[in-house]
Amino acid sequence: MRIILNGKPEELPANLDIETLLVSRNIDLSKVVVEYNETIIKSSSWKATIIQEDDRLEILSFVGGG
Template identity: 30%
Template sequence: MKLTVNGTAHELGGDGTIDALLDELGATKAHTALMVNGNVVPSEQWATTPLNENDEVEMLVFVGGG
């Protein structure tokens, strides 16, 4: 399935959920915030929220430091 992730085209495999996308991208889920088509999706819903063809996903990964 074709998605746009942070403005870049991405072909998603897996089961088509947000969890599958994050696993595919190697994201640290505990440090990630995510929006799909402009709507914030809480982390509790990632395993059950399906992604659809041409969805636009914005990910923010929080990094510590100073």
């Protein structure tokens, strides 16, 4: 299954939810904001959100900046 992850095409297994994807990449769940098809998904919904073909996912984090 192909999706667009952080602006780049990526192959992912089917039936993958957002939380499992984040954990598989060692991403600290408390630190990120997830935008799913241009809508922010609350962390409480990550487990229940199954990623579909052609979805666009952005995993973002607040960092220092001017």
